[in-house]
Amino acid sequence: MAAQTNVLDFIKYQGLGNDFILVDNRHQKEPLVTAEQAKSICNRNFGVGGDGVIFALPPEGDVDYTMRIFNSDGSEPEMCGNGIRCLARFVAEKDSSGPVTHRIHTLAGLIQPTLQEDGQVCVDMGPPILSGPQIPTSLQPTQGEAVVQAKLAVEGQEWLMTCVSMGNPHAVTFGTADGKGIKVDNLDLAHIGPRFEHNEVFPARTNTEFVEVLSPSHVRMHVWERGAGATLACGTGACATVVAGVLEGRLDRVCRVDLPGGPLQIEWREADNHVYMTGPALPVFAGSMELK
Numbered sequence: 001m002a003a004q005t006n007v008l009d010f011i012k013y014q015g016l017g018n019d020f021i022l023v024d025n026r027h028q029k030e031p032l033v034t035a036e037q038a039k040s041i042c043n044r045n046f047g048v049g050g051d052g053v054i055f056a057l058p059p060e061g062d063v064d065y066t067m068r069i070f071n072s073d074g075s076e077p078e079m080c081g082n083g084i085r086c087l088a089r090f091v092a093e094k095d096s097s098g099p100v101t102h103r104i105h106t107l108a109g110l111i112q113p114t115l116q117e118d119g120q121v122c123v124d125m126g127p128p129i130l131s132g133p134q135i136p137t138s139l140q141p142t143q144g145e146a147v148v149q150a151k152l153a154v155e156g157q158e159w160l161m162t163c164v165s166m167g168n169p170h171a172v173t174f175g176t177a178d179g180k181g182i183k184v185d186n187l188d189l190a191h192i193g194p195r196f197e198h199n200e201v202f203p204a205r206t207n208t209e210f211v212e213v214l215s216p217s218h219v220r221m222h223v224w225e226r227g228a229g230a231t232l233a234c235g236t237g238a239c240a241t242v243v244a245g246v247l248e249g250r251l252d253r254v255c256r257v258d259l260p261g262g263p264l265q266i267e268w269r270e271a272d273n274h275v276y277m278t279g280p281a282l283p284v285f286a287g288s289m290e291l292k
């Protein structure tokens with residue numbers, strides 16, 4: 001008797017080079033692949049290759065559908081900014097008469113991407129979370145409940161960290177306590193990134209953003225992602241960067257964030273305290289693979 005094979009259909013998408021395997025999972029509540037399988041699928045030599053696997057699941061509550069994601073190390077984050085733009089485009093292509101604004105349930109709550117006529121996707125990412133224990137970090141609050149420019153010793157330097165959750169945890173640094181700013185091109189991310197990600201002050205690990213300010217409305221940012229390492233872009237990280245920059249008095253509420261994969265436009269809107277992210281999302285190829 002022939003062994004039964006389990007074939008996964010997917011479309012690979014990318015948002016500024018942050019790349020994902022998208023799966024239409026709207027017919028069943030559980031993701032079609034396990035965390036371990038996601039890790040193999042993301043492998044760039046032995047699998048499809050990607051920074052994560054994203055599932056469109058049936059709606060939970062009063063929404064259009066639910067999103068879940070596995071990082072390339074198989075861990076499950078609460079949210080993904082570039083990923084949710086890709087997901088909105090993916091579902092829109094499948095349901096050509098679907099809504100322009102999608103209401104998506106995530107582990108970080110309700111997120112609403114809007115497909116713009118110019119092909120970009122603008123996402124209402126909701127309000128940032130600033131309370132240390134909720135981020136979570138054990139770094140002590142310095143501005144009310146917020147952890148702003150808290151000192152953290154890593155690799156013999158005291159880094160100034162501002163912590164922000166966009167549903168998932170971020171630690172943003174513009175430089176060290178001796179007044180040295182960041183030059184993103186000089187960073188050895190593969191060496192330094194894990195020392196932040198796994199630092200004991202971040203009990204759920206963290207994404208870390210290293211930011212070079214070009215002007216109050218324009219920065220360069222390189223990211224070390226929890227569960228995925230150095231990626232070409234991070235949407236939630238770009239949002240956290242602008243929130244941190246505003247809290248530190250360095251940035252305007254409307255700011256362009258240049259990532260290795262390209263720019264994102266971010267606004268932390270005073271009127272509703274929500275963060276809005278605008279950027280691209282593009283299909284790369286469709287495929288199917290046998291799941292082991």
Ligand SMILES: N[C@@H](CCC[C@H](N)C(=O)O)C(=O)O
Binds near residue numbers: 083168169225227234
């Ligand atoms: N690249 C994403 C963030 C993905 C999740 C992150 N690695 C985490 O574990 O929190 C983005 O664009 O936001």
